[in-house]
Amino acid sequence: MEVRARAPGKIILAGEHAVVHGSTAVAAAIDLYTYVSLRFPTPADNDDALKLHLKDMALEFSWPVGKLKEVMPELGSHAASSPSSCSLETIKAIASLVEEQSIPEANIGLASGISAFLWLYTSIHGNKPAKVIVTSELPLGSGLGSSAAFCVALSAALLALSDSAKLDFSHQGWQMFGDNELELVNKWAFEGEKIIHGKPSGIDNTVSTYGNMIKFRSGELTRIKTNMPLKMLITNTKVGRNTKALVASVSERTLRHSTAMASVFNAVDSISNELAAIIQSPVSDDLAITEKEEKIGELMEMNQGLLQCMGVSHASIETVIRTTLKYKLYTKLTGAGGGGCVLTLLPTLLSGTVVDKLIAELESCGFQCLIAGIGGRGMEISFSGSS
Numbered sequence: 001m002e003v004r005a006r007a008p009g010k011i012i013l014a015g016e017h018a019v020v021h022g023s024t025a026v027a028a029a030i031d032l033y034t035y036v037s038l039r040f041p042t043p044a045d046n047d048d049a050l051k052l053h054l055k056d057m058a059l060e061f062s063w064p065v066g067k068l069k070e071v072m073p074e075l076g077s078h079a080a081s082s083p084s085s086c087s088l089e090t091i092k093a094i095a096s097l098v099e100e101q102s103i104p105e106a107n108i109g110l111a112s113g114i115s116a117f118l119w120l121y122t123s124i125h126g127n128k129p130a131k132v133i134v135t136s137e138l139p140l141g142s143g144l145g146s147s148a149a150f151c152v153a154l155s156a157a158l159l160a161l162s163d164s165a166k167l168d169f170s171h172q173g174w175q176m177f178g179d180n181e182l183e184l185v186n187k188w189a190f191e192g193e194k195i196i197h198g199k200p201s202g203i204d205n206t207v208s209t210y211g212n213m214i215k216f217r218s219g220e221l222t223r224i225k226t227n228m229p230l231k232m233l234i235t236n237t238k239v240g241r242n243t244k245a246l247v248a249s250v251s252e253r254t255l256r257h258s259t260a261m262a263s264v265f266n267a268v269d270s271i272s273n274e275l276a277a278i279i280q281s282p283v284s285d286d287l288a289i290t291e292k293e294e295k296i297g298e299l300m301e302m303n304q305g306l307l308q309c310m311g312v313s314h315a316s317i318e319t320v321i322r323t324t325l326k327y328k329l330y331t332k333l334t335g336a337g338g339g340g341c342v343l344t345l346l347p348t349l350l351s352g353t354v355v356d357k358l359i360a361e362l363e364s365c366g367f368q369c370l371i372a373g374i375g376g377r378g379m380e381i382s383f384s385g386s387s
């Protein structure tokens with residue numbers, strides 16, 4: 001029996017970083033996915049290792065299960081049904097298991113993802129041998145929630161073949177988990193995100209688990225029903241960055257200027273709530289849509305200004321903003337910033353020729369543009385093969 005799980009990436013329309021400090025944020029799933037497949041070897045395979053194959057990077061890692069048992073202090077003491085945080089002692093043990101794999105220097109950022117993998121796998125399946133294969137349509141470390149999609153798809157695949165999920169194995173094609181299983185996936189994925197991010201708010205794993213568009217504040221999600229078409233151009237500046245470091249830098253600035261930063265976070269909270277209200281309010285005609293789009297664009301511009309206050313913009317992001325402003329279009333960073341991806345609102349009445357011209361101009365600067373479907377499905381699983 002093999003299970004495949006997929007989980008989407010996301011865009012944050014408003015509220016990144018401030019959400020870590022208790023403000024409201026608005027996020028939507030996008031139709032780009034990370035896929036994780038999981039298979040346990042049969043006795044005939046005579047395989048006694050836990051294997052992780054990161055197919056896109058052509059990297060394979062393998063740990064003899066005896067070694068896992070030897071090194072990991074708490075192995076076997078966790079229940080799949082009660083997600084728990086990784087202790088400092090276990091993090092150190094995992095770091096030694098990752099280190100011995102000699103990850104190529106160019107891919108060293110993967111170490112945190114591999115650590116999250118080892119924590120989630122061993123917590124849910126102990127030291128059982130298995131083969132896990134990962135592929136992704138998302139650019140890694142670019143603000144589109146690749147870490148969360150990885151943790152969600154991984155948790156889903158692991159839970160699907162554990163005793164904690166009640167599933168229909170005969171179902172053909174992609175199927176959704178029930179509410180209890182979704183909650184469990186989301187909680188485990190959050191534990192994985194903690195290993196990758198340090199201090200995640202939980203918005204990325206939540207929107208990847210549940211899909212659609214959500215408003216998120218202090219761990220609580222509210223689903224948003226969109227009442228208007230929303231089209232965003234995503235531009236990848238291709239400037240590498242790391243969410244953990246950016247989140248930490250905002251926290252340090254908050255310690256230095258606590259009152260001023262509290263006002264910034266408060267302003268972001270108002271922006272997110274206003275944005276969510278506009279998206280949800282009914283529309284009567286094209287004029288109403290145009291008015292809404294203007295307001296959303298302005299709120300995005302205001303949010304970007306506040307993200308700059310937090311110190312997470314970047315010269316490449318400013319270049320995209322200047323370029324899109326020539327077309328009277330609004331742009332903000334999405335995700336952790338510091339490079340990575342930015343969003344430009346494409347009004348419904350904007351002609352395709354203008355969009356093509358804008359994309360050509362952005363790509364001539366070395367950026368990469370894409371238009372993704374917004375507000376789609378959350379995580380899903382699919383079974384294949386006999387047990």
Ligand SMILES: Nc1ncnc2c1ncn2[C@@H]1O[C@H](COP(=O)(O)OP(=O)(O)OP(=O)(O)O)[C@@H](O)[C@H]1O
Binds near residue numbers: 111139196197337
């Ligand atoms: N498909 C994957 N396979 C292995 N590791 C992954 C994968 N996707 C993400 N990761 C891990 O997550 C890290 C990137 O996470 P990071 O949070 O910095 O960026 P992001 O999630 O893409 O952006 P943001 O958090 O701003 O939305 C990678 O360096 C890697 O450790």
Ligand SMILES: C[C@@](O)(CCO)CC(=O)[O-]
Binds near residue numbers: 020197202203
């Ligand atoms: C920067 C941040 O707000 C969003 C990253 O996509 C971090 C988080 O909320 O965990």
Ligand SMILES: [Mg+2]
Binds near residue numbers: 145146148197243
């Ligand atoms: Mg991330």
